Amino acid sequence: MNFATRPNFEAISSAPVMQRARGTARIGTKQRDGKTCIDTLFQEGCGKIRLPRTHSSALEAVFINTAGGITGGDHLRWGADIAPEGRLVITTQACERSYRSTGDTAHVEADINVGADAHLDWLPQETILFEASKLDRRLTIRLDEGATLTAIEAVLLGRDAMGEEARDAQFSDTWRIFRGDRLIHAEATRLTGDGSERDGLSLLRGCRAFASILHVAPSADRAEQLLDRVRALHPAAGLIAASANGERLVIRAMARTGLALRKLLVPTLIELTGAGSLPRLWHL
Template sequence: MNVAASIADFETLPRLQRARGAGRIAVGQIAGRTRLRTLFQEGCAKIRLPRPTGPAVEAVLINTSGGLTGGDVVEWQAEAQAGSRLSITTQACERIYRSSGGAAELTTRLRVAASAHIDWLPQETILFGQSRLERSLDIELEGDATLTALEAVLIGREAMGEAARDACLSDNWRIRRDGRLIHAEATRLTGADIERDASSLLAGCNAFATLVSIAPDAEARLEKLRPFLATLPHAGASAMGERLVLRFLAPTGIALRRSLQPAIAALSGAGSVPRLWTI
């Protein structure tokens, strides 16, 4: 065996191009209005600022690579300084494609200062067959800051009849107030049939979401939502102290979105669904 030739052949193999992106935005209150303070974007991560229709700065996150696959890394950071309002969504659903090795990494860090509010409302993440995603959401609240945060997942492409039963997901949330942990959860999909079929888990559904509201009137908000939640076949909610957590399951992405929109409108700082959700 010619070892030198084998090494030379290996070195000439094309290296797969990987997507890398990082975006940061910060807003603050100036003369009684929320204004942009910082905007940074690098690689495939872009941030656009539509003309606001309310008191909040609206930020739209864009992944120009068109989706993520194994080895891709995207990081988002956002900060709402004291007294400001920031609403964040995405231009489209994030697509996680088949991985040839390793997981795509998607990291989000939010900081909400005293008397500020952030709506974290990205559109759905779509997991394709044999995809792998490691996602984390870390949020730091200060003083009396409030928050509405959503993550929604679609497994497979409904229009293509895909079930994507071999898709894998690791999703971790950590929310702290003044350094004290107030909410933590971890979601795991490993491709096992029981995860997709068991009645206590996904119950055969291909779409699910978690919506969290951190506000002093969390229990009152839940009472207002109870009549609506009672109309949904796969939805649950709990409120304790300042934390309201809602869970949604649906057979399809369309059904999930129809379930989410009234809840988002009721809990968001803007009192409405982001405009891009309705286009």
């Protein structure tokens, strides 16, 4: 005996289907007459790249998320391939915003290859974490022989003007930097929404803005030279410190507000960038 069953259309229609953003963008460079030029460009979904005109021999690429921000379940992939002896500056159009999640985690990945004797300035503007946001971010950079790097990632916990603190935001940030096949730098930052992370004296100490800068120099001697110059730029009362280990120079900074953090970071970034200046989009 067969029994026909009727689907429960009411139950099906009550389950919301959320629209999620997907974006992929990648750029490749080549050298021509001593300048770095575009060679390849791929864009898909909400991931876009724009190339403003500059007076530098370096190529500047602006990564843009046309979705206007990221939320739970979104997935963005960025990439770049820099030719030997190339100079590429990568920044973002504005601060990336990680909005409230309904449950899923947003994912942002960047995978970059830097050719021999080339230089990359990885200079995205700050990421703003909103209340109840969930973001997992991963940065992988492969440096060939003689290649150098200046990279920053900065995070703001809520918006200063709105008095937000985003105390329940969840965030993970993983860096893997290779020289050839050798891992030369690895770090991971994690916020779980636990109040001790925000208020602990050995952690954020109540600060709402923090950043890490990594500079990979061509040699350990060069890193030591830069360390002295960078430390001379830091205000005595600022929550910023630098250390050198081999070819790596690492700077950590914290501040109460995003503006205060920028004031700490900008002089150091100008000292370390291959272009000798920051992208125009960084200027307030």
